[in-house]
Amino acid sequence: MLMGEFFDKLANWFMNWFNSVASDFEKCFIKEDRYLQLLGGIGVTLKVALLAAVMGLIIGFLIALCNLSKKKALNRFAKVYTDIIRGTPSVTQLMIIYFVVFGQVKWEKWIIAAIAFSINSGAYVSEIIRAGILSIDKGQTEAGRSLGLSGSQTMINIIVPQAVKNIFPALCNEFITLIKETAIVGYVGLVDIQKAGDFIKSATYLAFMPLIATAIIYFIIIKILTILLGKVEKRLRKADVR
Numbered sequence: 031m032l033m034g035e036f037f038d039k040l041a042n043w044f045m046n047w048f049n050s051v052a053s054d055f056e057k058c059f060i061k062e063d064r065y066l067q068l069l070g071g072i073g074v075t076l077k078v079a080l081l082a083a084v085m086g087l088i089i090g091f092l093i094a095l096c097n098l099s100k101k102k103a104l105n106r107f108a109k110v111y112t113d114i115i116r117g118t119p120s121v122t123q124l125m126i127i128y129f130v131v132f133g134q135v136k137w138e139k140w141i142i143a144a145i146a147f148s149i150n151s152g153a154y155v156s157e158i159i160r161a162g163i164l165s166i167d168k169g170q171t172e173a174g175r176s177l178g179l180s181g182s183q184t185m186i187n188i189i190v191p192q193a194v195k196n197i198f199p200a201l202c203n204e205f206i207t208l209i210k211e212t213a214i215v216g217y218v219g220l221v222d223i224q225k226a227g228d229f230i231k232s233a234t235y236l237a238f239m240p241l242i243a244t245a246i247i248y249f250i251i252i253k254i255l256t257i258l259l260g261k262v263e264k265r266l267r268k269a270d271v272r
Contacts, residue, residue, distance in 0.1 A: 058239040064230050071226035072247060078144045078222070079209045085148035086208070087201070090155025095185075097160050108156065115153035121214045123150050128218040143215045151208050158204065162197035163189055195266050202259040206252055213248075223247050 059065040096108035115123065127146035128139075135142070166189050174184030216225035227244035231237050 054234075054236055054239045057234050058230050058236055059243070062233075064233070067221065067226040067229055068223065068243065068247065071221055071223040072251070074140055074215070074220055075209065075212050075222045076251075078140050078147065078212050078215060078220070079205070081141070081144035082147035082151055082212075083205050083208055085144065086151030086155050086204075089148055089152030090159055093152055093156035094159035094163065097156060098163060112153045112156060115150055120147070120150050120211055121217060124214060125217060139218060139220050140215075143212070143218060143220055147208060147212060150211075151204060154204055155201065158197050158200045159193065162193035162200075165196055166192050198263055198266060202256075202263070205259075206255060209251065209255070210248065 059068070093108045093111060096104040097112075099105055099108075124143065124146045127149065128142050132142045132145070163185075170188055170192065171184055174188045179187065212222060213224040215222050216228065221229070223244055227240040230240040230243075234240070
């Protein structure tokens, strides 16, 4: 009898809990189509991260070449750039780029945000690329020069392709980190995944459901990217073996 009462209470508790969760879910995401805010936030996050990753890769490559240059001016510029970027918070850099540098420019917010993140990412990417280039044996450079290639031709056709295979995992990790760092774009008025979750939290006075949904969305995006980039890395390794 006592056991039956216990299971009845447990079943009632579970049903009450389930109904509460269902009610919170409906209030947070179904009512007033609030899920659309999260979907829009996903689009903003991916747009900013992808554009920032492409521009950051270009900036990083150029800074890495400056870092490896024998010209003191270029070398000094690259070191000052990386020191400043790595030594200041990304949110501060974002606000300076948005409100000061591009304060009077009528560009779309997400493009300016992507530029800010690309400048930040470029400093870290430059160090990854620099380390990758230095990891290639000097004999490869000598072999390229002995074939009649110029310094730049040797770098582009021989050194860089080999370095890319070595640094690909680190670049993937930087891209994943970049996606998570974009969660601060709400400071400049962009509604990304995190900001959409904050809006839902403010509208419903419920914190658990929007925050968990935000975390799950980020996790799914990162997991999908990790799987895709892992497959690309395997292809590169197979090509290496051949």
